Each structure stands twice: as structure tokens, then as C-alpha cells.
Amino acid sequence: MQERQTKQKQIIYDVLTTLDHPTATEVYNYVHEHYPTVSRATVFRVLGGFVGSGKALELKVAGEEVRYDYNVVPHYHAHCTKCGKVADVEVDRGQLKGLHATGMHGFEVCGYSVEFFGTCASCKEIS
Ligand SMILES: [Zn+2]
Numbered sequence: 001m002q003e004r005q006t007k008q009k010q011i012i013y014d015v016l017t018t019l020d021h022p023t024a025t026e027v028y029n030y031v032h033e034h035y036p037t038v039s040r041a042t043v044f045r046v047l048g049g050f051v052g053s054g055k056a057l058e059l060k061v062a063g064e065e066v067r068y069d070y071n072v073v074p075h076y077h078a079h080c081t082k083c084g085k086v087a088d089v090e091v092d093r094g095q096l097k098g099l100h101a102t103g104m105h106g107f108e109v110c111g112y113s114v115e116f117f118g119t120c121a122s123c124k125e126i127s
């Protein structure tokens, strides 16, 4: 039993690294195609476990299904408002620090999160 669980976890983690910021449903669909015995409940539970143990990040955007990211090093995301695709983006951290310098109303900043929204390359092609 233990061994089977470990194998399922490995499969799900591999899928997480293969797909680009997938939703749990996308992970499940992919896993199910290759390993029909893995249940949807297992996929959801294992993904939740990854988040709990710091192996994956949850990306939450209001009104959208939660996406998962195996890259737990702090980084930034661009969200496509048309198809929901999420991509990693490079940000100059020095510029973000500059934002802290003004208008913080006395807050001592201990962190920040930045999300970019726009149209992804393939959606731009279609329109
Ligand atoms: Zn798009």
C-alpha cells in the first residue's frame, strides 16, 4: 500500500513538472490517460499534500480553478485573461523594491506578490 502511494505521488509530481502550471483537473486528465487506475480524489489529495509539504505552490486567481506550480522558488506569473494560461515571467527585483519606498502608509513590508494579466502569444495570434 505504502509503495503504491509513493508511486502515485511520483507519477503526479512528474505530471506537475511536465504540464505548465496545470489545474488539478488538467493533472488528473493527463494522469488518467497514462494511469487509468489513479483516481481523481487521489490526484487532488496528493496535490494538496505537495502544497502542504512545500513541494508545490498554489496559484489562486479569483474566479479560476487553482493552478499548481512545482517551482517553489518565489517568482512571478503572467495570466492570460482569454484562455487562462499561466507563464513564468522575469521581473527586475530592484524595481519592485523601489515600489516599497513610497506610499506604504507606515507599513513595514515583509513580502509582496505580483501578478501580470494580459493576452498570451497564442491567443494574440487567433484574434
Ligand atoms: Zn491565452
Ligand SMILES: [Zn+2]
Pocket (backbone or CB within 6 Å): 021, 069, 071, 075, 076, 077, 087, 088
Ligand atoms: Zn510558475
